[in-house]
Amino acid sequence: MVYIRNSFVIRDCDPSRVTEAIAVDEMRHMWWLADLIVKRGGKPVMDHEKLDFGGDDLKGMLEKQIVLETEAIEMYKRMIATIDDPEVVGVMKHALDEERRHRKEFKDRIKKINDL
Ligand SMILES: [Fe+2]
């Protein structure tokens, strides 16, 4: 939800489109995880903490997005280490790879700003 909002607010085309595309990836991650939960008889919880968008300037938003990717990477690593269900671990490894790529995409955009 942070990425969707930020993709609306960011005025520069390239970082906005990248953030939008990654928001779509995150929606797929939600779908993968919800599918695993429902298949095991659970119900996905949609609660979330208060959203922090990283402010209104591009650098602040990208920095926040990098923090969110790092948190996701750490979360998936912890879960992969503790869960012994191979299907769940397989999905999480796939998501982990994507989070690493997302973080790199955002870091590349910060670098572009810093190089200006
Ligand atoms: Fe994700």
Ligand SMILES: [Fe+2]
């Ligand atoms: Fe991500």
